[in-house]
Amino acid sequence: MKSTLTSLLVFTLSCTRPAHTTHPVADGALSLYPKPTLLDEPGFTKLAISRQDSTMWLRADIQRDHHIFGYEQPDTTSRKLLLLSLFTDSVQGNPHQCLYGAYYESASLNDLHLTFVRFTNAFAESRLLSGAKPIDTLYFRKEWVMWTP
Incomplete structure (x- = not known):
């Protein structure tokens, strides 16, 4: 037995x-098992790019994770300028010390907004604007953005 x-x-x-x-x-x-990444999960939220006017946005959804940095250069080791994240520990108090802050969604940027410029190698180049006035250039990893239908 x-x-x-x-x-x-x-x-x-x-x-x-x-x-x-x-x-x-x-x-x-x-x-023993392949290590999954956040991008492999169907519930992961990406930064959306409008095909009409190149506006970029992200709306938080508690059912879908996101943790997206905007960098100073097209290099993940460069200074982190902005963070869009669902995780409270990454947003409250801006622990990553991003110049323009950490937010749950792009609507929280107040009078600032993002527009897509072009893809630069593995990054999406964007402009941070206040109204129509450019404030800075930010780079998001290409795999964290998507075109809207």
């Missing part, structure tokens, strides 16, 4: 952990 239970347990474990799913992860260790 004991050997039957042991065989059943070994069989069950071998069915739930296939060997071919191992892969390297960022720290060099091996993982």
